[in-house]
Structures are given as C-alpha cells and as structure tokens.
Amino acid sequence: MSNTDLKVKVWRGTQEGEFIEYLVPRNPNQTVLDVVTYIQRKLDPTLSYRFACRVGMCGSCAMTVNGVARWTCRTHVSQIVKGDSLEIAPLNNLPVIKDLATDMREFFDKWKGAVGFFKGDKTRHDDFAKVEPESTQRQLANAGIECIGCGVCYSSCEVVQSRPNYLGPAALNRAWTLTNDVRDVQQLDRLRAVAGDEGCHACHTQGSCTERCPKKIEPTASIAGLKKLVARAAVRGSKWGKL
C-alpha cells in the first residue's frame, strides 16, 4: 500500500471553471466520497458536493470519476486510481449548479415527459387489484423498478448528450415498467410519449446505461421492449386504442 498522497483533480466552477488539484492522504478502504469529504472538511470548505446515505442506497453521491459516472460512496479509490491520480467532475449531461452538484430538474422532468408515473382508476372503496406476481408482465416490471433516479445512466448516454430532448434511459425504463403495470390507465398517452425522436427510437443500443447502472438495471432491455410495443401499436393498433 503506497503512502504517497493522492493527487485529486476536482472540478471547481459552474459550466465554466477549472480543475483544481488537491493532495489527499491515502487510507486503506478509502472511497472516492471519503476523498471528496476530506477535501471539503480539511482543505477547501468552499467545495460543493452532494451525498446522503453514504452506503450505496440513495444515489445522491453520483459523480464523474476518471471520466465514468459512478456512485462515489461505492467506488473504492484502489479500484479506479490511475497511478496516484484521480479526476472528479460533476455528472455529465446535466447543468452544473456549482462544482460537483448538478441540476437534476431536467432529469426528473423527463420522467414526467415519458409518463413515468402511475395512475390507476380504483378507489379505496374498490377491492384490491389482483396482480399475479409470476406473470410475465409483473416479472418484466420488477426487472426495472428498483431505479432510484441517481442519474448515472442519463449521464453516461451519448444520445442524451447529442439530443437535448431525448427522454433518456431512466425515464424510458420507468415508462416500460409502467406499461407492464396492469393497473395503470394511461398506457396510450405513455406509448405516444415514448415514441419518436425524443423517445425510444432515438436509442442506438450503445449500452452505456446498462454498463454503468449501479443497481444492475438494464434500460437497454426496457427500451427494446418499448420499441417493440410501440411498433406493434403503430402498425396494428394496441389494446388501449390507436396510437
């Protein structure tokens, strides 16, 4: 275990700014979040960054580390350090508020844009909806519902970068889980929202989202599912109406 300090370049500024280098003592089992926290507490209190649970459950600490979007609390320095250097930047594809904190409004607005929210038609006076847990649809939905909206997939996607209105992997993944929710009553609106250039058809199966998701969710699969569903609806009509 080397005892030289880590040379950590951290983005300071907003859309314009620069990388400032800090020297951080190495420790065993050190995570990138530990490094950022050390810098802010001991070296430069003006550094802005986000974290919450620090145990890999909330997704708040996502940043770009050595060019790759990761959860910093779940990234050991020893895993990704290059010699004794690290580069830490804010998540890509999102506007920078300050330093390592990004504005995630567009990310969540696109969830709404993809109709990535549930709406049913039962009230408290109706019986419970019966959803068979082993059914194909429920299995498909389950594969994608663990998403906590951390933004790693969104910041890894080149299509998001090149197409500002593209809904993105997280929103489309959420939409897919809801198309498989038999209780939801907005399916036609949802299909319309996810079709077209801003929706699933802009995806080129580059797979960065699936590669990087810390929860091993596979938006590529969800988007492929949406493509098939939308194509069938466009050509043959869907069980919810004409697209």
Place this chain on the structure above:
Amino acid sequence: MSSRPTLDLRAKSHLSYFAYVCHRFSGLLLACFIPLHFLMLSQSLRGASDFERYLGLTDFWVFKFGEWALVILLAIHLIGGIRLLIIEFGPWRGLRKAWTQLAILFGIACGLLFLYLAN
C-alpha cells in the same frame, strides 16, 4: 478557465459502444458502395465482352483493396446486425457481448478467406 468536461472516450470505452461504432461506420460505407456496385453490375447489359472491359477497370489495387475491405465490413455489419435483432426481438440476455466478439472474428475470417480465394 475552460468549459466543464463532457462525455469522452473514457465513458465510451466498453464493448457495446465499440459495437455501435463499428455497425454505424460499416453501414455508412456500405451505403456509399452499394450504388457503385450496382452500377458496375448493370454494365452486364452491354453483353459479356463489354461487361468484361468494365470489370477490367477495377483491376487497380485500390479497387481490389476496396473490395476486400467491403467484404470485411459486410461481415461485421451482418453479425453486428444479427446481434441487434436478437437484442431487440429475442429474449433478453444482456448486451450479447459474445456476438460482438463473433462479429470481429467473422470479419477477420472473411477477410482472410477472401485473400486466400481471390487471385
């Protein structure tokens, strides 16, 4: 002062992205080549000996290299395309990385076979 960093090669250095680049690149070059290929073949309308004369125009090494490269690109685009069809229409079993490796191997195999069989 500079602009904030954007997605660079480090983010895209994984097999599926490489597969995407190969597929797009090979597809684009094939799209440019196909009309020329058809144009050459349509010279067959002039009869065998004139057709032979036009074919002779491609005897320069540049064309021979181009033909060889296009067979490789076709092979890569074919296997990469099958991979995409399986991802989009088949049962989901991940990003099918073995198919990407197969595309590269098949491209190499076709390249070698072409060199061996052509005179």
Place this chain on the structure above:
Amino acid sequence: MSQGVLQAKLWYAQRISAMVLGLCVSIHLLIIFYAIRGGLTAEEILGRTQGNVPFAIFYEIFVLACFVHAPIGLANILEETFSRGFISRLLPWVLAALILVLGSTAVVGVYTGGNV
C-alpha cells in the same frame, strides 16, 4: 401520421428488411466465396446468372430489402449529424432511388446478359 407513429413504422420496416438482408447477405457471402476462387470474369458471372430465374428473384428481393434498409439507416445518421435540414431529408431519397433503379437494372442486366 404523427411523428411517433412514423418513427415506429420506419423502425419496424428497417428491422424487417434487416431480417431479410440477414438471410440474403449470408447467402451472398457464400456465393462470393464460391465464385471468386481462381478469379472472376464477366463470362463466369453471366454463365451463372444468365437465364437463371431463381437467382434473379433472389437478387431482386435483395435489392428491395436494401432499398428499404439503407436509406432509413442513412436518414438516422444524417438527422443526428446535421439535424432535420434539407440535406438530411433529401439524401436518403436519393440513395433509395439509386438503389432501386441501379439495383434492378443490375438484376435485369445479369439475367439477360445484354440480350434484352
């Protein structure tokens, strides 16, 4: 047709033509490797294709599948690189016309061998 429906249909058409091409290209590669042994002359080509109806049908299907598949692919690339300008709307149609016309001419050409 709304934009979403159009994109969906184009996506579907490109994938269906891709399936057809998967078959055609595989067969075509086998034919290429068989035919180029020891060089390839016009007479050898025409000797196999002239008057050969199954060949002509196969290659015309091939041309039609290309006619659908390639322009849609090109359109996607152009639209992403140059956004929805005049060029990105025109070039795919130009490619489509070239493939259809030149391709069918080529099929007719090798089928007739010049004896129309």
